Amino acid sequence: MDFKTWQHVFKLDPAKEITDGHLERICKSGTDAILIGGSDNVTLDNVLHLTERVQHYQLPIVLEISTIDSVAPGFDYYFIPTVLNSDNLLWVKGLHHKAIREYGEILDWDELVPEGYCILNADCKAAKLTDAQTDLTTEDVLAYARLAEYFFRLPIFYMEYSGMFGDMELVEKVKRVLVETRLFYGGGIHSVDTARKALAFADTIVVGNIIYENIDKAIETVEAVAETAG
Amino acid sequence: MDFKTWQHVFKLDPAKEITDGHLERICKSGTDAILIGGSDNVTLDNVLHLTERVQHYQLPIVLEISTIDSVAPGFDYYFIPTVLNSDNLLWVKGLHHKAIREYGEILDWDELVPEGYCILNADCKAAKLTDAQTDLTTEDVLAYARLAEYFFRLPIFYMEYSGMFGDMELVEKVKRVLVETRLFYGGGIHSVDTARKALAFADTIVVGNIIYENIDKAIETVEAVAETAG
Numbered sequence: 001m002d003f004k005t006w007q008h009v010f011k012l013d014p015a016k017e018i019t020d021g022h023l024e025r026i027c028k029s030g031t032d033a034i035l036i037g038g039s040d041n042v043t044l045d046n047v048l049h050l051t052e053r054v055q056h057y058q059l060p061i062v063l064e065i066s067t068i069d070s071v072a073p074g075f076d077y078y079f080i081p082t083v084l085n086s087d088n089l090l091w092v093k094g095l096h097h098k099a100i101r102e103y104g105e106i107l108d109w110d111e112l113v114p115e116g117y118c119i120l121n122a123d124c125k126a127a128k129l130t131d132a133q134t135d136l137t138t139e140d141v142l143a144y145a146r147l148a149e150y151f152f153r154l155p156i157f158y159m160e161y162s163g164m165f166g167d168m169e170l171v172e173k174v175k176r177v178l179v180e181t182r183l184f185y186g187g188g189i190h191s192v193d194t195a196r197k198a199l200a201f202a203d204t205i206v207v208g209n210i211i212y213e214n215i216d217k218a219i220e221t222v223e224a225v226a227e228t229a230g
Numbered sequence: 231m232d233f234k235t236w237q238h239v240f241k242l243d244p245a246k247e248i249t250d251g252h253l254e255r256i257c258k259s260g261t262d263a264i265l266i267g268g269s270d271n272v273t274l275d276n277v278l279h280l281t282e283r284v285q286h287y288q289l290p291i292v293l294e295i296s297t298i299d300s301v302a303p304g305f306d307y308y309f310i311p312t313v314l315n316s317d318n319l320l321w322v323k324g325l326h327h328k329a330i331r332e333y334g335e336i337l338d339w340d341e342l343v344p345e346g347y348c349i350l351n352a353d354c355k356a357a358k359l360t361d362a363q364t365d366l367t368t369e370d371v372l373a374y375a376r377l378a379e380y381f382f383r384l385p386i387f388y389m390e391y392s393g394m395f396g397d398m399e400l401v402e403k404v405k406r407v408l409v410e411t412r413l414f415y416g417g418g419i420h421s422v423d424t425a426r427k428a429l430a431f432a433d434t435i436v437v438g439n440i441i442y443e444n445i446d447k448a449i450e451t452v453e454a455v456a457e458t459a460g
Contacts, residue, residue: 080381084327089319096381097314101373104407109380143331150339151310151326153383177334 003062003077003113004155004182006032007199008225010218011064011186011208012054013038014046020053022215027057029222035079035206037064039125044070051075064115068099075111081158083117084144088131115156116148120170121187124162138170145174149181159202161187163209165194172201191217195224233292233307233343234385234412236262237429238455240448241294241416241438242284243268244276250283252445257287259452265309265436267294269355274300281305294345298329305341311388313347314374318361345386346378350400351417354392368400375404379411389432391417393439395424402431421447425454 008031012018015038018026027034034054036047047063047070054061055074064079065071071078083091100107118141119132127134136144141159148154157178159171165188175183185202189195190210198205210218238261242248245268248256257264264284266277277293277300284291285304294309295301301308313321330337348371349362357364366374371389378384387408389401395418405413415432419425420440428435440448 082381084323087319089317089322092319092322093314093377093381097370097373097377100376100381101369104373104376107380112380114381139331140327143327143334146330146334147323147327150337150342151312151323151330151344 003033003060003204006204007228008195008222009033009035009062009204009206010211011035011037011206012050012211013208014043014050014070015041016212018050018211022211023053024057025215025219026211027054027059029219030225031059031207031222032204033060033062033076035062035064036075037066037079039066039129042066042070044072048072065099068095068102077113078111079113079115079156081115081117082152082154083119083130083132084147085118085133085136085140086130087133091130113156114152114154115158115184116144116152116154116181117158117160118144119160119162120166121161121164123164124160124187126160126162138173141170141174142177145177145181149178154181156184157181158184158186161185164188165190166198168197168201171198175201175203189221190214192220192223195221196227199224199228233263233290233434236434237458238425238452239263239265239292239434239436240441241265241267241436242280242441243438244273244280244300245271246442248280248441252441253283254287255445255449256441257284257289259449260455261289261437261452262434262455263290263292263306265292265294267296267309269296269359272296272300274302278302295329298325298332307343308341309343309345309386311345311347312382312384313349313360313362314377315348315363315366315370316360317363321360343386344382344384345388345414346374346382346384346411347388347390348374349390349392350396351391351394353394354390356390356392368403371400371404372407375407375411379408384411386414387411388414388416391415394418395420396428398427398431401428405431405433419451420444422450422453425451426457429454429458
């Protein structure tokens with residue numbers, strides 16, 4: 001159940017509707033884990049509701065925390081982003097400090113996994129929300145990756161292209177500078193082909209939006225893992 | 231030579247004058263290491279000059295990096311502060327990102343030690359320079375300590391009271407929440423008595439200004455270590 005072995009993760013948005021049939025296909029697809037998280041309208045209610053439905057299936061469930069208000073117990077992991085290319089201190093360490101101040105006494109640190117986000121699509125909601133500086137050179141991105149691995153010792157470096165398929169040459173370059181830190185890739189994976197391309201370099205791919213647009217294509221992305229493993 | 235075993239460190243400011251006689255007393259005092267760093271007028275020239283003089287003695291030398299321009303090779307460690315209670319992104323991760331972008335290819339990461347600073351004296355130069363938010367409750371400071379240890383996995387949490395002797399009750403509380411992360415304390419240690427008080431809770435005390443004000447008192451602070459060890 002160690003997240004360091006995961007290659008494929010489905011990201012479910014608690015603010016979006018999904019039928020029981022689609023959810024079953026997602027959870028029985030062979031994916032390594034379900035990550036629950038979103039940028040908009042995430043509430044304790046919709047997080048709990050979705051989580052309960054996912055818990056019927058035997059696979060790891062992660063809550064990616066975007067607001068403190070929607071944190072609930074019972075997850076295998078809590079992924080906590082720090083947005084390394086944010087211009088807003090809140091998203092780098094401010095919200096984290098506030099959350100720790102409030103819950104520091106009762107937190108189980110073994111379940112908390114810091115993620116170093118680098119948001120690379122200027123047009124996505126996460127970029128706007130976090131005031132991310134997305135106009136980055138290759139050197140800028142590599143430096144964020146090294147900052148994540150060597151300075152802040154973050155277990156995950158997450159290249160987030162949410163809504164578009166990213167620059168695979170850049171993903172490859174980032175992978176080459178990382179050693180212990182796992183490289184997560186998200187954005188624009190909407191087919192087995194794009195999944196395959198991203199998995200060629202990323203350790204873990206995160207498949208999200210396509211779940212709500214084309215469930216068949218979403219399920220197909222899991223095939224890329226079997227191919228890579230073979 | 232592992233910094234995790236150090237209890238007493240003298241901090242020498244490259245912008246301040248020190249006689250050969252005083253430097254010899256400092257270096258032969260029994261201190262565990264010499265830390266070279268300052269907030270003002272630190273240049274490559276004065277860093278190199280002071281370092282060369284310290285190198286005559288057989289003890290570990292650390293460069294605490296405050297500006298990229300004064301970085302020189304040949305140190306046992308490079309301590310790199312991230313100011314956790316700074317309101318200025320540059321001091322949290324901006325300068326670090328810039329330095330890694332420039333020197334990432336050639337850095338020897340094993341020598342780099344990130345320090346999570348919490349600056350607690352509003353009137354000190356470091357607080358003004360880094361725009362530190364020093365009006366903190368006990369809970370705020372404990373949350374920064376936990377942020378350092380559990381979120382950013384920083385090997386050092388540094389309570390900096392530069393220029394005044396700090397709140398030892400707070401130092402004690404911080405020590406209680408840290409496990410792997412070492413607690414460094416700096417500020418107002420100007421006698422064996424203040425050294426003893428700080429060493430009761432901090433893992434490592436940093437003695438600076440008194441070197442330039444009263445060399446006998448400075449040397450005396452080392453005695454507190456022997457007492458603690460005994």
